[in-house]
Amino acid sequence: PYLQQHSGNPVHWRAWSPASLAEAKALERPILLSVGYAACHWCHVMAHESFENGDVAAVMNRLFVNIKV
Numbered sequence: 001p002y003l004q005q006h007s008g009n010p011v012h013w014r015a016w017s018p019a020s021l022a023e024a025k026a027l028e029r030p031i032l033l034s035v036g037y038a039a040c041h042w043c044h045v046m047a048h049e050s051f052e053n054g055d056v057a058a059v060m061n062r063l064f065v066n067i068k069v
Contacts, residue, residue, distance in 0.1 A: 001009070001038070002036065002037060002038055002068065002069075003015055003068050005038060006047065006051065006068055008069050009047065009052055009057065009063060010051075010053075010054050010057035010058070011053070011056075011057045011060050011066050012024045012042070012057075012061050012066055013053045013066050013067070013068040014065065014067050015032075015067070015068070016033075016067050016069050020067050022063060023065050024027075024065035027040045027065065028065055029063065029065050030063075030064055030065075031064065031066075031067055032060055032064035032066045032067070033064070033067050033069065034046075034051075034066070034067070035068075035069045036068075036069075053057060
């Protein structure tokens with residue numbers, strides 16, 4: 001459910017899974033790991049100020065495999 005809440009973000013979020021780890025290895029990209037939960041105030045602030053920003057998301061999507069836990 002937490003990952004689904006962020007499906008509208010321009011960041012291409014992936015679930016923590018063997019497939020995501022394999023993707024990072026195959027692409028030779030570091031993992032950007034975001035850990036949070038639905039009721040976390042500061043998680044919402046970070047999402048609004050960073051993850052919903054198209055410019056920030058473009059950099060994240062280009063340089064990292066983005067995983068949300």
